[in-house]
Amino acid sequence: MRLLHRHFIIGVTGGIAAYKTCELVRRLQDEGATVQVIMTEAGGRFVSALTFQALSGRPVYTDAWTSPSGSGPANGMPHIDLSREADGILIAPASADFIAQLANGQTESLLATLCLAREIPLLIAPAMNRQMWQNAATQRNIDTLRSDGTAILGPSSGDQACGEIGDGRMLEPAELLQHLVDHFGPDSGAREAAQFPNIRGILQDASVVITAGPTFEPIDPVRGITNRSSGKMGFAIAQAAARAGARVTLIAGPVHLATPEGIVRIDVQTAEQMHQAVMDCIERTAAEIFIGVAAVADWRPETTQAGKIKKSSGSLHDIRWVENPDILAAVARRQPAPICVGFAAESGSLDDLRALLPAKRERKQVPLLIGNIGAEAFGEDTNQIMLCDANGITLLPPARKLELAHHLLTHIATLRNRPR
Ligand code: C5P
Numbered sequence: 001m002r003l004l005h006r007h008f009i010i011g012v013t014g015g016i017a018a019y020k021t022c023e024l025v026r027r028l029q030d031e032g033a034t035v036q037v038i039m040t041e042a043g044g045r046f047v048s049a050l051t052f053q054a055l056s057g058r059p060v061y062t063d064a065w066t067s068p069s070g071s072g073p074a075n076g077m078p079h080i081d082l083s084r085e086a087d088g089i090l091i092a093p094a095s096a097d098f099i100a101q102l103a104n105g106q107t108e109s110l111l112a113t114l115c116l117a118r119e120i121p122l123l124i125a126p127a128m129n130r131q132m133w134q135n136a137a138t139q140r141n142i143d144t145l146r147s148d149g150t151a152i153l154g155p156s157s158g159d160q161a162c163g164e165i166g167d168g169r170m171l172e173p174a175e176l177l178q179h180l181v182d183h184f185g186p187d188s189g190a191r192e193a194a195q196f197p198n199i200r201g202i203l204q205d206a207s208v209v210i211t212a213g214p215t216f217e218p219i220d221p222v223r224g225i226t227n228r229s230s231g232k233m234g235f236a237i238a239q240a241a242a243r244a245g246a247r248v249t250l251i252a253g254p255v256h257l258a259t260p261e262g263i264v265r266i267d268v269q270t271a272e273q274m275h276q277a278v279m280d281c282i283e284r285t286a287a288e289i290f291i292g293v294a295a296v297a298d299w300r301p302e303t304t305q306a307g308k309i310k311k312s313s314g315s316l317h318d319i320r321w322v323e324n325p326d327i328l329a330a331v332a333r334r335q336p337a338p339i340c341v342g343f344a345a346e347s348g349s350l351d352d353l354r355a356l357l358p359a360k361r362e363r364k365q366v367p368l369l370i371g372n373i374g375a376e377a378f379g380e381d382t383n384q385i386m387l388c389d390a391n392g393i394t395l396l397p398p399a400r401k402l403e404l405a406h407h408l409l410t411h412i413a414t415l416r417n418r419p420r
Helices: 020-028 051-056 078-084 096-103 110-116 131-134 136-147 173-184 188-194 233-241 271-285 329-331 350-364 401-417
Strands: 009-014 034-037 089-093 123-127 156-159 165-169 207-212 247-252 264-269 288-294 299-303 321-323 339-346 368-373 386-389 390-397
Touching: 009 020, 009 110, 009 136, 009 156, 020 034, 020 051, 020 089, 020 173, 034 051, 034 110, 051 110, 078 110, 078 264, 078 321, 089 096, 089 110, 089 173, 096 123, 123 173, 131 136, 131 165, 207 233, 207 271, 233 247, 233 368, 233 401, 247 271, 271 329, 288 329, 288 401, 329 350, 339 401, 350 368, 350 390, 368 401, 386 401
Parallel strands: 009 034, 009 089, 089 123, 207 247, 207 288, 247 264, 288 339, 339 368
Antiparallel strands: 156 165, 299 321, 368 386, 386 390
């Protein structure tokens, strides 16, 4: 059961290799995964939706306008909702035409739209005639997808359905399964950790409290104010801190992220709840390090209306806003205070950021303030950050959030070892 609790979207596009995908769907379930099959119209000409429905135990989606009966996602937007529930998307087979659509961000089918609207990893298993594969247009498209971060699995070489011999055969179900296990199986985290061997033990047994994600400030039972923070940076830091040997408590606002291994997670909604949870944790765990990554709402409605505010009442105009507690400042004021690290998500250029970070660090009274261009980083897997401490400013090159988290913790570990 190497893929227990994993959920995949398997996209089937037009190609005879679709018959192999039936076997893959079976095997994925044998490994404990659940599978949602989505087919393009051309895919459905090779293997019927009914076959995949029987194999996956779920109705198959084929187009953006009709949901399979009894299975529609909550808000009737399958191109958004389906990928939010999944760990990854594998397109198998990926036809030359579908690859061209992906490379150009086209949205001709539900499957293509879903790939464009996703936040999760995309893997494709090309399958086509050898000349279509070798064609410069296909190769250009493959290069584009690769540089966009899509994993290209295969193709392999051999006999083709058209009678020719050459590159373009879709990988076998067992090989595709192995790729999914490599990407999403129990060892996938360990492999990433192997890229950062120097982090092991650098925060051994230190208690670290981290906030992540947005907060949600309710206006009435159905409405509220929040922001676009995904929580990915905070979760990456929590994951890296656990690898560094720390005892990590992660206090998360409303996010859709899995809890990294080996950490304690506390979910909250509002800034006040986050404030309370942070203060309790700092006290209870005798925290040595506090990293405030959360995008805490600065304001909240003074009162939450008990019933849904009627559109006709016009009373949204009457909401009185009160300022939320500054959690980072409150922790930094403690005596003794943990090493406090703040994040500043700003708009503007890197030069603007460089100019404002030192004063903000002074104002926040924290030894280390991390700056990034907020609107660009929200929701992405990569980011560019600037470290501002008493020695000045260091700009790190753009990188994956987990990689940045490792650099950041290395920096924090040096601060911790410096006499204060
Ligand atoms: O002042 P600004 O909101 O830009 O500061 C951002 C930093 O302060 C982040 O580290 C954030 O987690 C923290 N913060 C906080 N409580 C607030 C507002 C911001 O802890 N109410």
